[in-house]
Amino acid sequence: MKVxxxxxxxxxxxxxxxxxxxxxxxxxxxxxxxxxxxxxGPDNKTKKGPLWNRTELRIxxxxxxxxYLDWKITLMRxxxxxxxxxxxxxxxxxxxxxGFDAHIKHRKNFHYMYRNFxxxxxxxxxxxxxxxxxxxxxxxxxxxxxxxxAIWYMDDGSLYEYRxxxxxxxxxxxxxxxxTFNECKLIKEYFENKYNxxxxxxxxxxxDKSKDYGYKLRCNRKKDIELFIDIVKEFxxxxxxxxYKLPNSxxxxxx
Numbered sequence: 001m002k003v004x005x006x007x008x009x010x011x012x013x014x015x016x017x018x019x020x021x022x023x024x025x026x027x028x029x030x031x032x033x034x035x036x037x038x039x040x041g042p043d044n045k046t047k048k049g050p051l052w053n054r055t056e057l058r059i060x061x062x063x064x065x066x067x068y069l070d071w072k073i074t075l076m077r078x079x080x081x082x083x084x085x086x087x088x089x090x091x092x093x094x095x096x097x098x099g100f101d102a103h104i105k106h107r108k109n110f111h112y113m114y115r116n117f118x119x120x121x122x123x124x125x126x127x128x129x130x131x132x133x134x135x136x137x138x139x140x141x142x143x144x145x146x147x148x149x150a151i152w153y154m155d156d157g158s159l160y161e162y163r164x165x166x167x168x169x170x171x172x173x174x175x176x177x178x179x180t181f182n183e184c185k186l187i188k189e190y191f192e193n194k195y196n197x198x199x200x201x202x203x204x205x206x207x208d209k210s211k212d213y214g215y216k217l218r219c220n221r222k223k224d225i226e227l228f229i230d231i232v233k234e235f236x237x238x239x240x241x242x243x244y245k246l247p248n249s250x251x252x253x254x255x
Contacts (some may be wrong), residue, residue, distance in 0.1 A: 001148060003075075011075045018147060019079040023057065023113060024140060025148035026072065029155020031059050032134070033114045055110040061089060062099040067241045068154060069100055081105045116140055132253040133134055136183040141190040150235035154229075154242045161247065170247050172225050174217040177204055184215045191217075195231065197224045 013019045043099050057170040061069045073083055088101040117140065121132025151176065160171045163242045177182050189238065191197040199217040207214025219225055229247065238243050 012075055012078060019076055022076050025151030027117050028152045033110055033116050034058055037131040045191055055067040055114050057104040057110055059102045060099055062097045065241055066067055066100055068239050069102060071239050097218055136179050144233045150232035153232050157197040159245045159247055170225055170255045172219045176212050176217055180212045180213055195227055197227050
């Protein structure tokens with residue numbers, strides 16, 4: 001992996017492969033793609049022909065994680081054409097959060113990534129494709145790198161620690177609530193086959209069990225947690241506001 005640092009010490013990706021890995025990790029986590037249909041009519045033409053469809057990467061993070069949002073943007077800066085960040089209030093699970101919403105454009109667009117991640121949907125009145133569902137496929141998982149997994153974990157992962165007597169127990173979870181049971185099973189098998197890390201697929205207990213979503217991947221065994229942390233640690237350590245997701249270190253004091 002050719003992730004390098006600027007003279008200021010910031011991590012950056014230096015090739016298209018690592019850039020795509022960063023985007024994949026973001027889309028498996030908090031990121032989403034907005035796609036806009038090609039408009040018809042004379043206003044949709046340039047000297048080189050019709051304008052292409054437009055697809056934007058959207059990333060929202062709460063106020064306390066602005067550092068992490070800036071880190072992602074800096075990381076991908078070499079391959080980003082334009083980025084706009086807006087302050088935004090967003091409701092999630094009945095709670096209202098203030099945060100920052102980034103709209104990111106890529107020089108050669110995100111169309112192919114949209115086709116890999118989304119199914120269904122149709123154009124709304126403003127030509128934005130709405131109603132599409134994000135999915136997980138084996139070919140997406142095959143393209144994961146340690147950078148992808150680290151971003152995915154920082155976006156949608158959690159570390160839970162508790163003490164019983166003199167012992168500290170830990171659990172790592174990937175909150176894959178929007179994916180189906182079979183998609184979560186596919187992710188579980190990926191980690192087992194690629195890294196020998198064993199997750200369990202558990203229902204989150206809050207979603208209606210008649211609906212095929214609301215699952216998380218949970219890892220309890222010490223060996224599996226250590227293997228997982230070894231994959232993501234160098235990237236998580238680079239983002240101070242994410243240090244609480246690292247166990248048993250000066251960055252994350254033991255309970």
